Amino acid sequence: MPDLPIAVAMSGGVDSSTVAALLVRQGRAVVGMTMQLWNQRRLPELSSDKSTGRCCSLDDVYDARHVAEQIGIPYYVVNFERQFEEQVVKPFVEEYLAGRTPIPCTLCNNYIKFDRFLEMADSVGAGHMATGHYARIRYHEAAGRYRLLRAVDAAKDQTYFLFGLTQGQLARTLFPLGDLNKTEVRELARGMDLAVASKGDSQEICFVPNGDYAAFMSAYLRETGVTARQTSGEIVTTDGRTLGRHQGVHHFTVGQRKGLGIATGEPLYVIATDAERQRVVVGGNDDLLRSRFFAGSVNWISIAGVSHPVRAQVKIRNKHRAAGATLHATGDAARVEVVFDEAQRAVTPGQGAVFYDGDLVLGGGWIE
Amino acid sequence: MLCLGQVYGNASSIHYFGQGAKRQLEAARRQIASLIHASPGEVIFTSGGTESDNMAVLGVARASANASASRHVISSSIEHPAVLGPCMQLQREGADITLLRCGASGIVDPDDVRKALRPDTVLVSVMHANNELGTIQPIAEISRITREAGVPLHVDGVQALGKIAVDVDALGVDLYSMSGHKLYAPKGVGALYIRKGTRMAPIAFGGHHERDRRAGTENVPSAAAFGAAAELAAGRLAEESERLRALRDRLENQVLESIPDTGINPPGGDRRNRVPNTSNIYFDGIDGEALVIALDLRGFAVSTGAACSSGALTPSHVLTAIGLSADRARASMRFSLGHGNTAEQVDALVDALGASMMHLRRISVHA
Numbered sequence: 199m200p201d202l203p204i205a206v207a208m209s210g211g212v213d214s215s216t217v218a219a220l221l222v223r224q225g226r227a228v229v230g231m232t233m234q235l236w237n238q239r240r241l242p243e244l245s246s247d248k249s250t251g252r253c254c255s256l257d258d259v260y261d262a263r264h265v266a267e268q269i270g271i272p273y274y275v276v277n278f279e280r281q282f283e284e285q286v287v288k289p290f291v292e293e294y295l296a297g298r299t300p301i302p303c304t305l306c307n308n309y310i311k312f313d314r315f316l317e318m319a320d321s322v323g324a325g326h327m328a329t330g331h332y333a334r335i336r337y338h339e340a341a342g343r344y345r346l347l348r349a350v351d352a353a354k355d356q357t358y359f360l361f362g363l364t365q366g367q368l369a370r371t372l373f374p375l376g377d378l379n380k381t382e383v384r385e386l387a388r389g390m391d392l393a394v395a396s397k398g399d400s401q402e403i404c405f406v407p408n409g410d411y412a413a414f415m416s417a418y419l420r421e422t423g424v425t426a427r428q429t430s431g432e433i434v435t436t437d438g439r440t441l442g443r444h445q446g447v448h449h450f451t452v453g454q455r456k457g458l459g460i461a462t463g464e465p466l467y468v469i470a471t472d473a474e475r476q477r478v479v480v481g482g483n484d485d486l487l488r489s490r491f492f493a494g495s496v497n498w499i500s501i502a503g504v505s506h507p508v509r510a511q512v513k514i515r516n517k518h519r520a521a522g523a524t525l526h527a528t529g530d531a532a533r534v535e536v537v538f539d540e541a542q543r544a545v546t547p548g549q550g551a552v553f554y555d556g557d558l559v560l561g562g563g564w565i566e
Numbered sequence: 567m568l569c570l571g572q573v574y575g576n577a578s579s580i581h582y583f584g585q586g587a588k589r590q591l592e593a594a595r596r597q598i599a600s601l602i603h604a605s606p607g608e609v610i611f612t613s614g615g616t617e618s619d620n621m622a623v624l625g626v627a628r629a630s631a632n633a634s635a636s637r638h639v640i641s642s643s644i645e646h647p648a649v650l651g652p653c654m655q656l657q658r659e660g661a662d663i664t665l666l667r668c669g670a671s672g673i674v675d676p677d678d679v680r681k682a683l684r685p686d687t688v689l690v691s692v693m694h695a696n697n698e699l700g701t702i703q704p705i706a707e708i709s710r711i712t713r714e715a716g717v718p719l720h721v722d723g724v725q726a727l728g729k730i731a732v733d734v735d736a737l738g739v740d741l742y743s744m745s746g747h748k749l750y751a752p753k754g755v756g757a758l759y760i761r762k763g764t765r766m767a768p769i770a771f772g773g774h775h776e777r778d779r780r781a782g783t784e785n786v787p788s789a790a791a792f793g794a795a796a797e798l799a800a801g802r803l804a805e806e807s808e809r810l811r812a813l814r815d816r817l818e819n820q821v822l823e824s825i826p827d828t829g830i831n832p833p834g835g836d837r838r839n840r841v842p843n844t845s846n847i848y849f850d851g852i853d854g855e856a857l858v859i860a861l862d863l864r865g866f867a868v869s870t871g872a873a874c875s876s877g878a879l880t881p882s883h884v885l886t887a888i889g890l891s892a893d894r895a896r897a898s899m900r901f902s903l904g905h906g907n908t909a910e911q912v913d914a915l916v917d918a919l920g921a922s923m924m925h926l927r928r929i930s931v932h933a
Binding site: 229231272274276277317318320321322323 | 857859929
């Protein structure tokens with residue numbers, strides 16, 4: 199039986215374009231597909247001249263189509279706007295309003311890229327899907343599991359956003375860039391003459407222009423007809439003193455220093471947001487330190503779970519340097535207590551906690 | 567080809583060079599006029615169906631005598647975006663727009679037109695054949711009503727021209743939009759029939775071309791090709807539409823017989839009252855987008871709704887307008903047959919459909 203085609207998720211950027219071209223060069227049958235996730239004509243008040251590089255712009259679709267043409271593969275745009283809004287944008291907005299700091303990229307990976315896209319790949323007869331993520335997947339015979347490993351290029355490693363991948367998804371996914379560093383990828387792209395070889399890297403949250411998520415939320419709530427929920431309230435200190443007022447808890451995230459609008463002698467940081475009482479709690483840097491927390495909805499990847507204390511390095515946000523910790527089992531296999539060797543700054547509810555053993559991703563869950 | 571080389575003149579110039587081009591243009595105008603039983607002076611060339619529709623809807627509404635007072639335009643909810651777009655623009659300019667519902671049959675009820683008419687109605691615009699369903703609208707009945715009321719009637723004929731006989735007098739239309747590529751002329755040329763005496767303001771300014779109706783140097787080579795295509799279409803209309811109808815029915819009958827949970831859109835419609843080349847079929851329980859891709863990979867180009875600007879496929883406003891659920895609208899597929907298609911191709915398409923459907927339904931059971 200001939201090899202089934204591989205469906206490549208093409209964003210129009212250099213990484214996924216290189217993936218498609220590499221697979222073609224290896225003689226694989228490739229189908230390119232771009233996911234249309236967000237209609238850029240929505241929320242016109244957010245549009246600006248700087249809107250290039252936002253997800254699903256016509257320019258990106260044009261680029262992906264151009265590359266597909268260059269390497270001679272069938273190419274399609276598939277529309278997942280409805281699912282993206284239901285499973286990524288709405289939860290993102292709700293999480294912020296509930297006083298947590300969500301990671302839409304992980305939701306998108308869990309519910310769109312490695313679910314809906316894989317389903318579409320299935321539909322068109324593809325055996326595997328491939329993306330331009332920087333991560334590695336290895337099958338481990340003895341454990342009988344697919345393992346997820348950090349990318350060779352530590353600076354580009356994206357495993358933090360991939361902790362939700364199931365064994366079924368890992369079995370059918372290829373990350374051809376996991377063994378390469380970004381410089382090599384650009385060189386490959388240039389070597390293959392890909393039209394996007396010098397294109398800039400994409401920004402963090404694709405549907406939020408210029409990283410201004412609070413402006414996005416206000417515009418989104420206005421458009422969807424939700425009356426701007428009254429979220430303003432008091433800014434209080436850890437010992438209960440009221441320092442001032444704020445315009446909504448969704449403007450704040452744990453560890454934030456700027457934008458409090460309060461002048462005091464010592465620097466103040468957001469310690470917590472309390473959506474129920476609409477309060478933003480502030481304090482000094484030391485108040486941000488925490489040495490333990492619970493992670494829920496844990497997905498185990500390289501190991502089946504923990505029954506006794508397990509040593510790990512735990513990463514609590516994308517830019518965090520994984521810190522030594524011990525994972526303690528709870529009664530629930532999908533919930534662990536993480537105890538750091540040294541207290542860590544700004545453990546933020548809603549963010550992911552990913553457990554590593556060296557390069558190996560053991561699993562990950564959501565900070566409670 | 568002649569017009570790209572030897573007859574390169576500007577059709578609006580006085581010199582002999584330009585006159586050669588002018589002769590080509592006028593010959594093409596006669597060919598198109600003949601296809602729709604109009605006089606050549608009532609046909610102007612445009613860049614395509616979209617421009618023709620914009621020109622007619624915006625131009626007639628803006629030319630109406632009571633421009634300063636209230637203006638009302640009647641159209642239907644199943645129109646092509648080329649008509650709905652300018653209607654929305656008129657709304658932004660202060661006009662009232664009534665979009666008639668067409669019900670499950672995919673046909674606009676002439677009585678609804680009568681009921682929607684107001685003293686300030688300045689235009690009625692209803693398409694001849696719907697581009698997604700193929701349903702033919704009762705234009706002659708509608709025109710009796712609009713004439714009685716003294717309101718001009720525009721008809722978007724892009725999907726009907728060349729598929730069914732068009733006689734602008736028998737239909738009683740005042741404006742009729744046409745597109746060249748639907749007759750296999752090159753893309754980027756169209757025409758608009760404007761009955762003599764119809765008031766229409768131009769939408770572009772700066773030239774006296776096309777009897778002051780459309781400013782801009784004429785696209786002579788494309789117009790000549792459109793003219794030739796119109797003459798060909800006129801010559802083979804009866805025979806070709808019978809042939810396409812037989813192919814279309816063959817496709818539909820085989821699909822309905824061999825693939826479970828399928829049906830024709832509109833479900834309650836009269837299957838004979840459609841242009842012969844168009845078929846819209848639902849395949850319950852599948853994702854139309856996936857089926858389009860699966861078929862394309864097997865060499866068959868079909869579509870769900872209309873392709874949007876980025877090439878992504880979105881649920882069709884037409885299928886929603888005839889009352890289909892969102893799921894069934896997304897599971898619906900439009901098939902267009904043309905001059906090059908044969909019975910063998912139709913059979914191969916049915917086989918490919920069967921195989922793709924088996925695969926898709928098997929997956930959705932596992933999912």
